[in-house]
Amino acid sequence: MNLKITLVTLFVAFNFSFLFAQEGVVRGTITDENGIYVPGASVMIEELKKGTVTNFDGEFTLLDIPEGIYELSVKYLGYQTITEEVEIAANETTSVKLVLNSAETTLGTVQIIGNGLSAQAKALNSQKNKTNITNIVSTEQIGKFPDANIGDAAKRIPGITMQVDQGEARNIIVRGLAPQLNSVTLNGSRIPSAEGDNRNVQMDLIPSDMIQTIEVSKAVTPDMDADALGGSVNLVTRSAPESFRLSATVGSGMNFITNKRILNGSFLLGDRTKDGKFGYMVSASINDNDFGSDNVEAEWSDEFEYNNGDEDNLEEVAVNPYAETFEIRKYLVQRVRRSFSANFDYRFNENNSIYFKSMYNWRDDRENRFAYSSEILDGEDINTGDFDIENGNLTRFPAEVVRETKGGVPGGRTQNRRLEDQRMQNYTLGGDHIFGNVKFDWMGSYAKASEERPQERYAVYASEYQINNHVSNPEEPLHTAVENPSLSDFELDELTEENQYTEEEDINVFANAELASDFFGNGDGTVKFGLRGRFKNKNRDNNFFEYSPLSDAYNTLADVPTRTYAGDDFLAGSQYMPGVFASTSFLGNLDLNNSDLFEREAVQDEYLSENFEVKENVYAAYAMANQKLSSKLSVLAGVRVESTQIESTGNEVIYNEDGDFDGSMEVNDESNYTNILPSVHFKYDLNDKTVLRFAWTNTLSRPNYLDLVPYQAINNEDEEIAVGNTELDPTTSMNFDFMAEYYFSSVGLLSGGVFYKDLDSFIYTYVVEDDATGYDVFQPLNGDDASIYGAEISFQRQLDFLPGFAKNFGIYTNYTYLHSTANGIRNEDGDLRGELDLPGSSPNMFNASLSYSDKKFSARLSGNFSDAYLDELGGNAFEDRYYDEQFFLDFNVNFSINKNLSLYGSLNNITNQPLRYYQGVSSRTMQMEFYERRLTVGLKYDLY
Numbered sequence: 001m002n003l004k005i006t007l008v009t010l011f012v013a014f015n016f017s018f019l020f021a022q023e024g025v026v027r028g029t030i031t032d033e034n035g036i037y038v039p040g041a042s043v044m045i046e047e048l049k050k051g052t053v054t055n056f057d058g059e060f061t062l063l064d065i066p067e068g069i070y071e072l073s074v075k076y077l078g079y080q081t082i083t084e085e086v087e088i089a090a091n092e093t094t095s096v097k098l099v100l101n102s103a104e105t106t107l108g109t110v111q112i113i114g115n116g117l118s119a120q121a122k123a124l125n126s127q128k129n130k131t132n133i134t135n136i137v138s139t140e141q142i143g144k145f146p147d148a149n150i151g152d153a154a155k156r157i158p159g160i161t162m163q164v165d166q167g168e169a170r171n172i173i174v175r176g177l178a179p180q181l182n183s184v185t186l187n188g189s190r191i192p193s194a195e196g197d198n199r200n201v202q203m204d205l206i207p208s209d210m211i212q213t214i215e216v217s218k219a220v221t222p223d224m225d226a227d228a229l230g231g232s233v234n235l236v237t238r239s240a241p242e243s244f245r246l247s248a249t250v251g252s253g254m255n256f257i258t259n260k261r262i263l264n265g266s267f268l269l270g271d272r273t274k275d276g277k278f279g280y281m282v283s284a285s286i287n288d289n290d291f292g293s294d295n296v297e298a299e300w301s302d303e304f305e306y307n308n309g310d311e312d313n314l315e316e317v318a319v320n321p322y323a324e325t326f327e328i329r330k331y332l333v334q335r336v337r338r339s340f341s342a343n344f345d346y347r348f349n350e351n352n353s354i355y356f357k358s359m360y361n362w363r364d365d366r367e368n369r370f371a372y373s374s375e376i377l378d379g380e381d382i383n384t385g386d387f388d389i390e391n392g393n394l395t396r397f398p399a400e401v402v403r404e405t406k407g408g409v410p411g412g413r414t415q416n417r418r419l420e421d422q423r424m425q426n427y428t429l430g431g432d433h434i435f436g437n438v439k440f441d442w443m444g445s446y447a448k449a450s451e452e453r454p455q456e457r458y459a460v461y462a463s464e465y466q467i468n469n470h471v472s473n474p475e476e477p478l479h480t481a482v483e484n485p486s487l488s489d490f491e492l493d494e495l496t497e498e499n500q501y502t503e504e505e506d507i508n509v510f511a512n513a514e515l516a517s518d519f520f521g522n523g524d525g526t527v528k529f530g531l532r533g534r535f536k537n538k539n540r541d542n543n544f545f546e547y548s549p550l551s552d553a554y555n556t557l558a559d560v561p562t563r564t565y566a567g568d569d570f571l572a573g574s575q576y577m578p579g580v581f582a583s584t585s586f587l588g589n590l591d592l593n594n595s596d597l598f599e600r601e602a603v604q605d606e607y608l609s610e611n612f613e614v615k616e617n618v619y620a621a622y623a624m625a626n627q628k629l630s631s632k633l634s635v636l637a638g639v640r641v642e643s644t645q646i647e648s649t650g651n652e653v654i655y656n657e658d659g660d661f662d663g664s665m666e667v668n669d670e671s672n673y674t675n676i677l678p679s680v681h682f683k684y685d686l687n688d689k690t691v692l693r694f695a696w697t698n699t700l701s702r703p704n705y706l707d708l709v710p711y712q713a714i715n716n717e718d719e720e721i722a723v724g725n726t727e728l729d730p731t732t733s734m735n736f737d738f739m740a741e742y743y744f745s746s747v748g749l750l751s752g753g754v755f756y757k758d759l760d761s762f763i764y765t766y767v768v769e770d771d772a773t774g775y776d777v778f779q780p781l782n783g784d785d786a787s788i789y790g791a792e793i794s795f796q797r798q799l800d801f802l803p804g805f806a807k808n809f810g811i812y813t814n815y816t817y818l819h820s821t822a823n824g825i826r827n828e829d830g831d832l833r834g835e836l837d838l839p840g841s842s843p844n845m846f847n848a849s850l851s852y853s854d855k856k857f858s859a860r861l862s863g864n865f866s867d868a869y870l871d872e873l874g875g876n877a878f879e880d881r882y883y884d885e886q887f888f889l890d891f892n893v894n895f896s897i898n899k900n901l902s903l904y905g906s907l908n909n910i911t912n913q914p915l916r917y918y919q920g921v922s923s924r925t926m927q928m929e930f931y932e933r934r935l936t937v938g939l940k941y942d943l944y
Helices: 002-020 119-129 139-143 150-154 584-588 804-808
Strands: 024-032 042-045 050-053 059-065 068-076 079-088 093-100 134-138 160-165 168-174 183-186 211-217 232-237 245-255 260-272 278-306 315-349 352-376 388-390 393-407 418-435 438-470 478-481 491-516 525-540 543-549 562-565 579-582 598-602 612-628 633-655 661-685 690-701 712-715 720-723 731-744 748-760 763-769 776-782 785-798 809-822 844-853 857-866 869-872 881-883 886-896 901-908 915-919 925-930 934-943
Touching: 024 042, 024 068, 024 079, 042 059, 050 059, 059 438, 059 491, 068 093, 079 093, 119 134, 119 211, 119 731, 119 748, 150 160, 150 168, 150 211, 245 278, 260 934, 278 915, 315 393, 315 478, 393 579, 393 584, 438 584, 804 809
Parallel strands: 024 093, 183 232, 633 712, 720 776
Antiparallel strands: 024 059, 042 050, 042 068, 068 079, 134 211, 160 168, 211 232, 245 260, 245 934, 260 278, 278 315, 278 925, 315 352, 352 393, 352 418, 388 393, 393 438, 418 438, 438 478, 438 491, 491 525, 491 543, 525 612, 543 598, 562 579, 612 633, 633 661, 661 690, 690 731, 712 720, 731 748, 748 785, 763 776, 785 809, 809 844, 844 857, 857 886, 869 881, 881 915, 886 901, 901 934, 915 925
16 A cells, blocks of 8 residues: 555656646766766755755756756865856756866865875765765775775774674674674665575675775665664765776785785776766776685583493583584685676766666685594493593593595686685666656666585594593683594595585665655755665575495595694694695595495485575665755654565475484475654754764664575484574664764864664574473574664864874774663573673774875774674573674875876784684683785776
């Protein structure tokens, strides 16, 4: 019904405007002297009290202007106001092009570095003139930090922290809300996820030099997708310039963990025809990084039992927490990231234009992993005398010890490595039109993300022997052999190959109409309404095969080619020695599909329960009004309605007491829900430099895909049952935000604010014992409620008030504090656990950088800190997993040889910050992974 009403309203509005419009329209573009668009400029006709703000492409539109001649003024923070006389005719559109010249600056002694307007000015003007609470970072500002991917760039923004994968920022957390609770869009169109079971967008897949602007909306408006509990991150690609633009970068470097090279290069080329109608911008980027990581992992237990002569009644002994599983992992990774973008637009006339935007990202991760692991034997296999307990510490016990090689087939793109082929592509066609006094825009897009892992191979050699459990320092868990075994003691345990494929396709369509209005007699306001449809399909199709040799040629590690890794240079500590493993060339060259050499068996319990397909359609309609209540106060109010329809397919799978596959059945289910989401935003301009903002918004987050699938996996060997939940409700949140901003005349910002989020029906994994079988049941459920409150403060400014060379220093810093509570979470006994932190909410986040810039030289030292936080709930407090605090320190320099050519260099991860998880308490390490430092140098050429 809501959609029908909106359609009728849209139709009536169009016809009304055609019949009665007697006013004119002003459309224009504002650039700097180099033809680069100027976003966030304030455009005003003072006589009529009508104004607007330029978008990211420097464009603006003023509707419903009476006939006459007027002065059009443009205000830009840090620059003198410029004016242009425009003549308006009834039922016609007047087109203007204005140039904001950086030579007309009022910055006093502050120098403008590089060509055109400063990156900081563009970002702050856009942020200042937004109605909602937003943080904006421009591409030039991104370039001042040593960030190769868009995730590393985003972590500099207030309230944002990133989860790291292989040393690069991958998953975004906004204001303490986990990655799946935030939306990431490209030019306003939702980016699909290549992750197998969730909605996380891989931010490290997109190079930072392919993006023009990062816009983080922390209080969304009704014309934006509502699935953004923490916030909405919009990545804007580069548009066609007003004049010729050429830029190229080439660089190299070294990873100190492997002493291997880094190669990178990029270019962009854009121009517009002489008549100004057709414009294009093409760009490409490549980054080839040969690196790795050193990793130690452990899982902890506070339970120990052994066989005291009766296998049916095992003896239980109280012990201090100990690492029941321990691993040393050596990773070797080559990551090749490629990206290509082509954007075109065509201006038919002043009233009609269309555009096409595209981006294709393709990343190959080639990985070898060599993993040593030891795990305590089951209680029935441990006899009296097989273990030692000293002062409550389990110091010796029998374990299964495994040496595992991970690789792939030889040749081609795999090169004896596991290949992870990730791709993300987006194609968008849209248009902007003026019909009478109605501004109308539309867009359709197709996006696809995929991840493929072909012929991923594992060779596992195992043995059983006594190990020493070192208990002196739980921050550095360690298992060592009581007596070192020989290679012949390690027998072939598993030889496997698997293929994984995950794909998500999105089709987006929307249409918006905007009319001028003057409800309160202040001459300035708009009414906007529109429709949107998003049609998503997500599927995962994996398989897994185990191979048994038909000869004794590979029986033990002593029988096959091996590779040895000593612990001398292992970053986690020299006490960790990965040891000896089957070589990757041996593993890759095995002719596994030769039936004369190997017997193949499909192992369905490894994949069948996790294969699924989900179809999710979202239909949305909204209406909102953006009105001036007075010369200083404006309000944006509206409502959005989203209807979600889901069809899902999964598998019910049973495994017998030996862990073997014992049957399956395909299961289908459907669900749907509708959310009504009102919001109000107030903006008060206390004066030209000070802005106060308040917002009340309502947002939601849809469940992860695998959680929605009607699958069931009954494992009679492990006595576990994993179950999906098609009845999950989306998590919803009511949000309150207040922000105060002071903008310095010399282009800087001091801001501070508070926020509160009241969440309902958040989702967590519930672990409970099944009454009928005694098995542990794992199922996603809706919790009761959760809340987050916090504060943000940000300061950035050139220190132009200092004397001499000190005026060239600048400061960029921000701090975010969070406090969260979650209710309704039950432990493995079914009892409420009381108030807990909401997973993903880091209580303290801090960014700081000190920069120096003169006419030719610039340097910046940048720090990024995020506090430890609860990452994943276990069955009880002892099993909870935490993401530890992290502090990254980076340094980069730039030297301008001339107007067009510059040298750059950067040193990343100066602190050698590891990725670290801990279990229950901070002293109990679950994982610590080290990446070492990374150095890059290069040349950049810009021609305007």
